[in-house]
Amino acid sequence: MTVYLDHAATTPLRPEARAAWLEAAEALGNASSIHGPGQHARRLLEESRERLAAVLDCDAIEVVFTSGGTEAVNLAVKGLWWGREPGADAIVLPDGEHHATIDAVQWLVGEGAEVRAVPLDTHGRIGLDAFASALPGAALATALVANNEVGTVNDAAGLSAAAADAGVPLHLDAVAAFGHVPVAFQRWRGTGPSRGGLAALSVSAHKVGGPVGVGALVVSRTAKLAALVHGGGQQRGLRAGTQDVAGAAAFAVAAELAEAEREDEARRLAGLRDRLVDGIRNSVPGAQLLGDPVERVPGNAHVLFPGASGETLLFLLDRAGVAVSTGSACQAGIPEPSHVVTAMGRTDAEARQVLRFTLGRTSADDDIAAVLAALPEAVERARAASGPRPAGGS
Numbered sequence: 001m002t003v004y005l006d007h008a009a010t011t012p013l014r015p016e017a018r019a020a021w022l023e024a025a026e027a028l029g030n031a032s033s034i035h036g037p038g039q040h041a042r043r044l045l046e047e048s049r050e051r052l053a054a055v056l057d058c059d060a061i062e063v064v065f066t067s068g069g070t071e072a073v074n075l076a077v078k079g080l081w082w083g084r085e086p087g088a089d090a091i092v093l094p095d096g097e098h099h100a101t102i103d104a105v106q107w108l109v110g111e112g113a114e115v116r117a118v119p120l121d122t123h124g125r126i127g128l129d130a131f132a133s134a135l136p137g138a139a140l141a142t143a144l145v146a147n148n149e150v151g152t153v154n155d156a157a158g159l160s161a162a163a164a165d166a167g168v169p170l171h172l173d174a175v176a177a178f179g180h181v182p183v184a185f186q187r188w189r190g191t192g193p194s195r196g197g198l199a200a201l202s203v204s205a206h207k208v209g210g211p212v213g214v215g216a217l218v219v220s221r222t223a224k225l226a227a228l229v230h231g232g233g234q235q236r237g238l239r240a241g242t243q244d245v246a247g248a249a250a251f252a253v254a255a256e257l258a259e260a261e262r263e264d265e266a267r268r269l270a271g272l273r274d275r276l277v278d279g280i281r282n283s284v285p286g287a288q289l290l291g292d293p294v295e296r297v298p299g300n301a302h303v304l305f306p307g308a309s310g311e312t313l314l315f316l317l318d319r320a321g322v323a324v325s326t327g328s329a330c331q332a333g334i335p336e337p338s339h340v341v342t343a344m345g346r347t348d349a350e351a352r353q354v355l356r357f358t359l360g361r362t363s364a365d366d367d368i369a370a371v372l373a374a375l376p377e378a379v380e381r382a383r384a385a386s387g388p389r390p391a392g393g394s
Contacts, residue, residue: 003322003370007299007360008148008176014209014254014361021211021250031243032234045245051252055259056203056218057184064217064235065248069175069204072217073100075228075239076171076200077142081108082226084139085195092134092141094118094126095343098148098173102339105142113139120343123292124152131159135166140199143170146177149340149356150291151300153181160188164197169223171200175215179208179258180266180297185218199223203255205247209361210254214247261361269299269359272368276357277301279372284379290341290354299359304346308382310354311335316378317355322371325356 004012024044029037031045046060053060066072081091091105091113105115116134121127124147135141141163146153156172163170174183189198200223205214219225219238232240280287280303288304305313310326317324326335337351357371 001321003367005357005359005363005367005371006323006325007363008207008297008356008358009325010206010212011209011360012362013206013211014257016257017205017210017250017254020253021246024249025246027245031245032232041245045243045248048245048248048252052216052248052255053218055183055252055255056201056216057186058201058218059221061236062185062218062220064219064238065243065251066215066217066239067213067244068215069173069202069207070100070215071228072202072204072215073098073171073173073175074104075217076202076219076225077101077104077140078108078228079225079238080140080169080171080199080223081111081113083224088137088139090114090116090138092116092118092131092138092168094120094131094143096120096124096126096147096149096340097142097144098175101142101144101173120340122345124150124290124340124344125292125295126154126159128155128158128162132162132166135163135168138166138168141168141170143172144176145172145174145183146181146297147291147340148176149338150302150344151176151297151358152292153177153295153297157188157190160198161190164190167196169195169199170197171202172198173202175202175204175207176297178203179255179262180299182262189220195222195224200225205251205254208254208258210251211247214244214251216251265361266298269363272359272363272365273299273301273357275365276359276368276371277303279368280375283372283376287379290344290346297358299363301357301359302354303357304341304350304354305379305382306350306353307386308353308379309386310352312382312385313355313378316381317371317374320374320378322374324371325358326354 029041031041049063050060145156199220201218206212229240286306290302337348341351
C-alpha cells in the first residue's frame with residue numbers, strides 16, 4: 001500500500017463531498033433555466049455559494065465558481081490587467097509564485113505588460129518593504145498567501161494593506177493556504193480605498209478534499225475585472241457558461257469540513273511534520289529544512305538533500321511505496337530546478353536536490369515511520385548515482 005505524502009498536489013476526496021456531489025448530480029435542471037427543475041438547481045447552486053462564502057469571509061455574490069485554481073488565477077491576473085486604469089501596465093510579481101501566475105503574467109507581457117519583480121528572502125517570504133516599493137503606479141499586484149513549494153506563509157493582511165495604500169488592486173493566491181491557515185477575504189481587505197487593495201482571491205476544491213475540476217475566485221464588488229469567457233453573462237458576467245452545481249455543492253461541503261477541523265488538524269499535522277523533520281535530520285547527514293521554520297503550512301516539510309538528485313530520490317521512494325514530490329516544476333517532460341529554491345538564494349544544483357513532503361487528513365504515525373525507514377537508503381543510493389560530492393559543498 002502506498003504511503004501518500006503529496007497532499008499539496010491533491011488530497012483524497014472526502015466521503016461527505018462525494019455524497020454531496022452525487023446527490024446534487026441527480027438533480028435535473030440547468031441553473032440558468034426559469035422552470036421548476038432549473039430553479040431547484042439554482043437554489044442548490046446559490047446555497048453552495050453562500051456556504052463557501054461564509055468559510056472565505058466574503059459575500060456570496062463575490063464568489064465566482066471556476067474549473068479550478070489555475071482558471072481562478074488566470075481570471076484574476078488577466079482580468080485585473082484588462083480592467084486596469086489607463087497608462088498603468090506594470091504587474092508586481094514576487095519571484096516564487098506558482099506557475100499558474102507566472103505563465104499568465106508572461107502571456108500578458110506579450111500583450112504589453114511590464115513585470116516588476118519582488119525578491120524572496122532566504123526563507124521564501126515576500127518582503128513587505130520590497131513589495132510596497134514596487135507598487136506605485138502598477139496595474140495590479142499578485143502574491144501567494146502560502147508558498148506552494150516550501151510552505152512559507154506570507155503576511156496576507158500586510159500585503160493587502162500595502163496594496164490599498166498604493167491604490168493598486170491585489171490578487172492573493174490562497175490555493176496552497178486554504179484549509180491549512182486562516183483565509184479571510186473581508187478581514188484582509190479592510191477598509192482601504194475601493195480601487196486598491198485586495199480585489200481577488202483564488203482557491204481550489206481538490207486541495208481541501210473536494211473534487212478535481214472545481215475552484216473559485218472571490219472578486220470584490222468594487223473590483224474592475226474583465227472576463228476571460230463570454231457567452232451568457234453568468235456569475236456577474238465574469239465567467240460565462242453552464243454552472244457546475246454538483247461541483248459547487250461538493251466544494252462547499254469540503255470547505256466547511258476543512259475549516260471546522262483546521263485548528264486541530266494544524267496541531268496534529270505540525271506534530272507529525274516535526275517528527276518527520278527530526279527523523280530526517282537524525283538519519284540523513286546534511287539534510288536541511290527549507291522555508292520558514294515556524295510560519296509555514298503545518299503539513300509541509302521541504303527538504304534539501306545535498307548531493308542527491310531530487311528526481312532520483314522521488315523514483316527510489318516511489319519504488320519503495322512512498323509518494324512525494326520534488327520541489328521543481330516539470331514542463332513538457334523536462335525537469336527544471338525549482339525557481340522557488342533559487343529565488344531563496346540557493347544554487348541551481350541545490351534546487352535540483354529537494355523533496356517536498358506534504359501531509360494531510362489521512363496522514364498518520366505509520367506513514368512517518370515508513371518514510372524514515374525508506375529514506376536513508378534512497379539518499380545513499382541517489383548520492384552514489386550522482387558521483388563524488390565536491391569538497392565543502394553539494
